[in-house]
Amino acid sequence: QQTIWLKDYTPPAYLVESVSLTFALAPRATRVVSKIAFRPNPETADRSFFLHGEQLNLLSAKIDGKEVTPDVTEDGLTCPAPDAPFVWEAEVEISPETNTALEGLYMSNGMYCTQCEAEGFRKITYYPDRPDVMAPFTVRIESDLPVLLSNGNPSASGDGWAEWHDPWPKPAYLFALVAGELVNHPDRFTTKSGKDVELNIWVRPGDEGKCAYGMDALKRSMTWDEEVYGREYDLDIFNIVAVDDFNMGAMENKGLNIFNSSAVLCSPETSTDANFARIEAIIAHEYFHNWTGNRITCRDWFQLCLKEGLTVYRDQQFSRDMRGEAVHRIEEVLALRARQFREDAGPLAHPVRPESFVEINNFYTATVYEKGAEVIGMLKQLVGDEGYAKALDLYFERHDGDASTIEDWLKVFEDATGRDLTQFKRWYSQAGTPQVRVTDDYADGRYTLTLEQETQPTPGQSNKDPLVIPVAVGLLNPNGDEVQPTTVLELTEAKQSFTFEGLSSRPVPSILRGFSAPVTIQKDSDDAERTFLLAHDTDPFNKWEAGRTLAKSVLSRMVLNGETAPTSYLDALRAVARDDTLDPAFRSLALALPGGEDMAQSIFALGHCPDPDAIFRACRSLRDAIAAHLSEPLASLYDQMAIDGPFSPDAKDAGRRSLRQSALSYLTRLDGGERATALYAAADNMTEQLGALASLIANGHGQSEVQSFANQWGHDRLVMDKWFGLQISHAQPEEAVSTAEALTQRDDFDWKNPNRFRSVIGALAMNSAGFHQASGAGYAFVADWLIRMDEANPQTAARMSTAFDSWRRYDADRQGMIRDALTRIGDRPNVSRDMAEMVTRMLG
Ligand code: DPP
Ligand code: ZN
Numbered sequence: 045q046q047t048i049w050l051k052d053y054t055p056p057a058y059l060v061e062s063v064s065l066t067f068a069l070a071p072r073a074t075r076v077v078s079k080i081a082f083r084p085n086p087e088t089a090d091r092s093f094f095l096h097g098e099q100l101n102l103l104s105a106k107i108d109g110k111e112v113t114p115d116v117t118e119d120g121l122t123c124p125a126p127d128a129p130f131v132w133e134a135e136v137e138i139s140p141e142t143n144t145a146l147e148g149l150y151m152s153n154g155m156y157c158t159q160c161e162a163e164g165f166r167k168i169t170y171y172p173d174r175p176d177v178m179a180p181f182t183v184r185i186e187s188d189l190p191v192l193l194s195n196g197n198p199s200a201s202g203d204g205w206a207e208w209h210d211p212w213p214k215p216a217y218l219f220a221l222v223a224g225e226l227v228n229h230p231d232r233f234t235t236k237s238g239k240d241v242e243l244n245i246w247v248r249p250g251d252e253g254k255c256a257y258g259m260d261a262l263k264r265s266m267t268w269d270e271e272v273y274g275r276e277y278d279l280d281i282f283n284i285v286a287v288d289d290f291n292m293g294a295m296e297n298k299g300l301n302i303f304n305s306s307a308v309l310c311s312p313e314t315s316t317d318a319n320f321a322r323i324e325a326i327i328a329h330e331y332f333h334n335w336t337g338n339r340i341t342c343r344d345w346f347q348l349c350l351k352e353g354l355t356v357y358r359d360q361q362f363s364r365d366m367r368g369e370a371v372h373r374i375e376e377v378l379a380l381r382a383r384q385f386r387e388d389a390g391p392l393a394h395p396v397r398p399e400s401f402v403e404i405n406n407f408y409t410a411t412v413y414e415k416g417a418e419v420i421g422m423l424k425q426l427v428g429d430e431g432y433a434k435a436l437d438l439y440f441e442r443h444d445g446d447a448s449t450i451e452d453w454l455k456v457f458e459d460a461t462g463r464d465l466t467q468f469k470r471w472y473s474q475a476g477t478p479q480v481r482v483t484d485d486y487a488d489g490r491y492t493l494t495l496e497q498e499t500q501p502t503p504g505q506s507n508k509d510p511l512v513i514p515v516a517v518g519l520l521n522p523n524g525d526e527v528q529p530t531t532v533l534e535l536t537e538a539k540q541s542f543t544f545e546g547l548s549s550r551p552v553p554s555i556l557r558g559f560s561a562p563v564t565i566q567k568d569s570d571d572a573e574r575t576f577l578l579a580h581d582t583d584p585f586n587k588w589e590a591g592r593t594l595a596k597s598v599l600s601r602m603v604l605n606g607e608t609a610p611t612s613y614l615d616a617l618r619a620v621a622r623d624d625t626l627d628p629a630f631r632s633l634a635l636a637l638p639g640g641e642d643m644a645q646s647i648f649a650l651g652h653c654p655d656p657d658a659i660f661r662a663c664r665s666l667r668d669a670i671a672a673h674l675s676e677p678l679a680s681l682y683d684q685m686a687i688d689g690p691f692s693p694d695a696k697d698a699g700r701r702s703l704r705q706s707a708l709s710y711l712t713r714l715d716g717g718e719r720a721t722a723l724y725a726a727a728d729n730m731t732e733q734l735g736a737l738a739s740l741i742a743n744g745h746g747q748s749e750v751q752s753f754a755n756q757w758g759h760d761r762l763v764m765d766k767w768f769g770l771q772i773s774h775a776q777p778e779e780a781v782s783t784a785e786a787l788t789q790r791d792d793f794d795w796k797n798p799n800r801f802r803s804v805i806g807a808l809a810m811n812s813a814g815f816h817q818a819s820g821a822g823y824a825f826v827a828d829w830l831i832r833m834d835e836a837n838p839q840t841a842a843r844m845s846t847a848f849d850s851w852r853r854y855d856a857d858r859q860g861m862i863r864d865a866l867t868r869i870g871d872r873p874n875v876s877r878d879m880a881e882m883v884t885r886m887l888g
Contacts, residue, residue: 060080078134282331388411474505705732
C-alpha cells in the first residue's frame, strides 16, 4: 500500500494544450487513439514525462510523429520527452465488456459509458490523470450504435460516427462518453443572457415516461443558480444519461452528466416522495458542479471538499428553497448524524481535507461531503449573507478556469470580508465531532452561558485545538415568550462565557438553533426543559431537536434501566400530533423515533456498551406506548391527511403523505394491519404502496402483499430494488439474515449491479439489531458478499465495508467476530487496494 500525502504535492512537469481522442468501439477490443499536445510547465524545472495508464494494451506511441518505446509499468509509462512543446500520439486497446469495476469505459445493458472520477481516465488511455492538468477535448466516436455522446457541443457527425468538441479546459476526470440505443426526453432552456440551450435526458427505450420530473428539476436548478449565485450555463447543450450499473449517485462530467438510473428516473407509480426529493437534489447537485467543480476544479484530490462541500451546500440551499427550510434542515441533520458523526467517532475519522490516502475512492465520504457543507454553512454565518455573496463573486471571478485549493477558497473570504480565517481553517484539518458543554447561571437579571469545547482524539490526531464554533442561541422566558431572538455566539476558546442583561426571570436557553455547527451539545437539561422547548421554541429546528433529545433520553432510560415511557413525554407528543398549526412534514418528523443505529450512538456516548436487541425491544415498546396513548389523534390524522385528486410530488402533498404514513406505522400496531392492507390495495402511487407494505412487514403481516408486489413490479429494476431492501430493513432482528440469504438465492439477485447489491447488503447493515445478531450470522453474511464483490468491483465493496466501522462500540464477543470478519476480508492475496486500505484503517 503506497500512501499519498498532501504535503508531497508537486506541480505537473508538462501541461496539456489540447486533446484529441478517437474511439473505435467494440465490446472486447475498443481502440483508443489519442493525440495530445504537451508543453513544458514553466512553473517547474521538472522534465520527467510520466503518463498514468492501467490495464491498457499499448499498441503504438509516437512523439512528434516518431515512434517511441516507452517504459511501461503497471500504473503508467515514462519516456524521454523534449523540453519544448510536442505532440504525443498513442493507440491502446481496452475491453469495456469485461470491466466489472465500472470505472473507466464499461458496458451496462449493451450501452457504453464511462466513469472517470477520480482516477478512471487512466483506464481509457495514457494521460497525466490529475485534476490540475486541464485541456480542451475533441472526441470522435465510431460505432454503429445510434446515439453517440461526449462532452461539450456536437461538432460533426455521419454514418457510424460523431464528433464532439468541449471548448472549456477540463481535467480528465470530467471526461465522458456514452454510446447506445437510447431515446431522449428533450427540452430547452434560455439563460438569463439569452443563450438557448438544448436539454436532453437519455434513457433506455421504455423509460421515456420517467424523465419529466428530472427535466423539471434541471430547469429549476438552472434558474436557481442564475438567481442565487449569478451562474449561467456555458454550452449549447446539456445532456443527462441514465445508466443502470453505476457506482455512485451521479457524475458531473462537463455537459454530459451520467446518472445512476435510481438518481434520475421517476414516476408517481414507481417512485416514492423520498425518491423525488433525492432526484431533485442530485440533479441540482450535478448541475451546480458546472461552476463549483468544473469551471473551478480541484488542484489535487486532497481538495475534494472544495468542490463537494460547496456543491452539497448549494444543493441543500436549493432543496430548502424548494421544500421548506426547517424540514429540510432537519433532514440534513438526521443524515449528518447518521453517517458523518458515526464516521467521525470511529476508526475511519478523517479531516474534511484529508492529509493522506492510499485509494482516493475511499474518501468520497460523509465527512468530505456533508461536513464539508456544514463548514461552508458556518462560514456564511460568521461573515453574514452579504459577506458570503461578495466572497463567492470574488471566488468565481478570481478562480474561473483554475484548479484551486482550500487556501484559495479561504483567501477570497478574507479578501472580500477582511476577516482572519486562520483559526477557522482548523475545521478543514481537524477530524472529530466537537462536543460543546453548556452550563448557565442567572442572578440579578444577568444570564450567563458558559460554553466549553472539546474534541476527542481521532486516528493520527491526539491533540485538538479549539475551533471557531458559531453557536446560535435564543432565550425564552418561563411563559414561553422569546426574550432574546436568535443571536450567534462565536466560541473560539476552549471555554468562554457570554452574558445577557436585563432579564426579569431565569430564561430557558435554546442552544444551537438551526443546528448552527456540526457539534454535539452537552447540557444537564431535564425532560421538563426539553418538553418546554418542544412546546414553545420559536426556532423550528430546535423545537424538533427538543423532541428528539427527549425521545433519546426516554429510550436510553428504557434500555438501560428498564423504565417505561413517561406519560409526560406521551402527552407532549400528543400535543404535537394535534397541533394543526404545524406543517404536516414537520409533524411527521417530530413523530418519528430514533432508530437502532442512532440509539446505539447515544448509548455509547453515555458510556455504555449498546445492546442492539435491547434497543430494538425498547423502541418497539415505546412505539406501542405511543400508539396506545395517541391512538385517537393518529387515527384522525390518518383520515385527515388523505389526499383527493391527482398525485403531485410537491413538498406540500409529500408532507401530508409522510404524516399519514407516520400515523399508519403506529396504527398498524393496533389494528392488526387493517388500514395498511386497505391502503396497499387502493394505492395508486409508490409512496403509499410501499409505505403500506413497510408497515405490514414491520408488524409481521403482509406475506401475500410481498408476493403480489413482486408479481406487479418484477419487470422494473428500480422498484424491485425497493422490494429487496424493504423486506430486510423491516425484518424482525432474528429473521433479517435469513431473509437476506433467501433473497440472494433469487435469479433476479444480480449482485454485480451496485443498486441491487446495496439493496440487500446495505439494507441488512441498516437493520441494526438484525446485522448485530449475537450469533454473528450477519457479520459472516456481509463479509462473504464483500469478498465476492471486491473481486468484481472494489469501489462498491470498499464503500459497503463501512458497515463494520462502528465495531468498537460493541461487546467483546461481537468485537471478536467483527475483527475476524474484517481479517478474513483483508487477508486475501487478491484483496483490492480499496478494500485493503479500509480494513487496515478499521482494524487500526
Ligand atoms: N459524482 C460525484 C458527485 O457528484 C462525484 N463528483 O458528488
Ligand atoms: Zn458532487
